[in-house]
Amino acid sequence: MMSRKQSGFPSDESFSSDEKRGDAMVATPSEVMTVVAARMLQERTVCFVGIGIPSKAANLARLTHAPQAVLIYESGTIGTRPSVLPLSIGDGELALTADTVVSTSEIFSYWLQGGRVELGFLGAAQVDRYANLNSTVIGNYQSPKVRLPGAGGAPEIAAQAKETLIIINHDRRKLVEKVDFITSAGYLDGGDSRERAGLKTGGPTAVITDLCVLRPEFQTRELVVTQLHPGVTRQTVAEATGWDVRFAEDLTQTQVPSDLELSTLRELERQTALAHSNDAAGKTSLTRNNPTAEVTRP
Amino acid sequence: MSNLLTLSDAIRTHLHQGDCVALEGFTHLIPFAAGHEIIRQEKRDLTLVRMTPDVIFDQMIGMGCAKRLVFSWGGNPGVGSLHRLRDAVEKHFPHPIEIDERSHAAMTVSYTAAAAGLPFGVMRGFLGSDLAQYNPNIKFIDCPFTGERLAAVPAIRPDVAIIHAQRADRAGNVHLWGIVGVQKEIALAARKVIVTVEEIVDDLDAPANACVLPAWVVTAVCHVPGGAAPSYAHGYYDRDNSFYQAWDEVSRDRENFQRWMRENVMDTVPVKGGA
Incomplete structure (x- = not known):
């Protein structure tokens, strides 16, 4: 373990804005979240990756300590090594840099259901006290207040990967006592209810937020805070959590992101922004991209 | 050469009001041009089937084509919500739709x-x-x-499946590659299959294990270059990410959406396509 560099700790204040970019090598809360998630992906792990922050964290791991991690996306790309982050799950970059590309039915049957995935990296709109995930609706299913995109591949990733990691921004509307809808099962009602429901895999082993890391407690399976990010207080976490959250007795402090981790992450984001702005160059008008007009083959 | 048709003839002949129709393509090879032709021909009461409804179903739902939606992930990939889908589910505009939601x-x-x-x-x-x-x-x-x-x-057995592919030969055999998604599965699941392609070639010259749909399982092949844009066709053109981002704003407002559809879909001439 590297020694903790006091000078690397930003003040509480600098953690207040999610979007705020830190000074050269002071991480923003969002960067800390990504780095902490990346550290949990071990070398050579076979990892099923969701789009967004999970994808960013998995690729950061691959570019730092886990060059031989195997990244699988549900678009059927296996062992992909994108040089920039994909905007969508089926970007051509994923296919071009993959060991192999298989059909969507094959990825879910032979590779995920077949038990070949060790780690699933998931996001969601809501996570609850027992690590159940909601990406379906806010409010009632039949007449929802907000209709979210829905399940996608998440229910089977949560059920069939040997373990899962959940990445989510920390606020009371996202970390809730009980999710409005269980899209993907965590520990259901806690205790042994996951096993009793017939789920054979381990389930979520950590929830990584921009404030802390929560892990399921041994017997109750309730999420408790096990690790605080630099500069974050217990009170901040308690106020941002939708249940009366508990803290582990052996609560630890997140190691500050190293210069290598941060510079790799920022370079990845820079290259991604550059690549996607090149995509857009000369094609910013919606009407010029009218797909039904005669299109000259590029 | 019997299965080569223009896109408008293929939709007119093979897709009927009230049909169950799947338009597939997992981010890649989404048959946008065909979806637009369905909108122009004012097909109604359709059961729309797609794993990821994407912008194409957002447009079809917003234009009133859908009675029912069978799907598993209804977002704008990499951007956020599909506002027309949400408006239909949350506020029943332009009319209520039934949903059959799976993973x-x-x-x-x-x-x-x-x-x-x-x-x-x-x-x-x-x-x-x-x-x-x-x-x-x-x-x-x-x-x-x-x-x-x-x-x-x-089982989902659509009346019609529509997919986009890179190419077909003059006999109507279809060859596609890259992220193949469920193109082959949905083609073999459906009663009729319409495929739009980037180009028609003399010889597919496809490797032995390539994803090829033989002409005799394909009802109609339509030559529609650019028919997957703003999604992409591997080896032909890239995904237009800026379109997907701009769609968020266009589709948020009902009138704005309808104006855009009028100007860019309804009042445009269908692609010539065909043999």
């Missing part, structure tokens, strides 16, 4: 079951998920050999 894995199982001529597909899934509680098309069965509790979903 990605369940959709693929439903397609492969249909392609294999089976009444349902079986998978390990939905244990502990609320989806099974709200969708009567997700049920549980016990494995007759081990007793394991498994999920069953009915």
Whole structure:
């Protein structure tokens, strides 16, 4: 373990804005979240990756300590090594840099259901006290207040990967006592209810937020805070959590992101922004991209 | 050469009011031009089937084509919500739609079951998920050999499947590559298959294990270069990410959306296509 560099700790204040970019090598809360998630992906792990922050964290791991991690996306790309982050799950970059590309039915049957995935990296709109995930609706299913995109591949990733990691921004509307809808099962009602429901895999082993890391407690399976990010207080976490959250007795402090981790992450984001702005160059008008007009083959 | 048709003839001849129609393509090879032709021909009461509705179903739902939606992930990939889909589900505009919501894995199982001529597909899934509680098309069965509790979903056998592909030969054999998604599965699941292609070539010259749909399982092939834009065709053009980002703003407002559809879809001339 590297020694903790006091000078690397930003003040509480600098953690207040999610979007705020830190000074050269002071991480923003969002960067800390990504780095902490990346550290949990071990070398050579076979990892099923969701789009967004999970994808960013998995690729950061691959570019730092886990060059031989195997990244699988549900678009059927296996062992992909994108040089920039994909905007969508089926970007051509994923296919071009993959060991192999298989059909969507094959990825879910032979590779995920077949038990070949060790780690699933998931996001969601809501996570609850027992690590159940909601990406379906806010409010009632039949007449929802907000209709979210829905399940996608998440229910089977949560059920069939040997373990899962959940990445989510920390606020009371996202970390809730009980999710409005269980899209993907965590520990259901806690205790042994996951096993009793017939789920054979381990389930979520950590929830990584921009404030802390929560892990399921041994017997109750309730999420408790096990690790605080630099500069974050217990009170901040308690106020941002939708249940009366508990803290582990052996609560630890997140190691500050190293210069290598941060510079790799920022370079990845820079290259991604550059690549996607090149995509857009000369094609910013919606009407010029009218797909039904005669299109000259590029 | 018998299955080469113009896109407008193919839709007019093979897709009927009230049909169940799947338009597939997993982010890649989404048949946008065909969806637009369906909108222009004012097909109504359709059951729309797609794993990821994407912008094409947002447009079709917003224009009133859909009675029912079968899907598994209804967002704008990499951007956020599909506002027309949300407006239909949340506020019943332009009219209410029924939804049959599964997971990605369940959709693929439903397609492969249909392609294999089976009444349902079986998978390990939905244990502990609320989806099974709200969708009567997700049920549980016990494995007759081990007793394991498994999920069953009915086969999805659309009246018509529409996909985009890179190329076809003059006999109407189709070849596609890259992220192949469920193109082959949905083509073999459906009663009729319409394929739009980037180009027609003399010889496919496809490698032995390539994804090829023989002409005799394809009802119609339409030559529609650019027919997958703003999604992409591997080897031909890239995904237009800026379109997907700009769609968020266009589709947020009902009138804005309708104006855009009028100017860019309704009042445009269909692609010539065909042989």
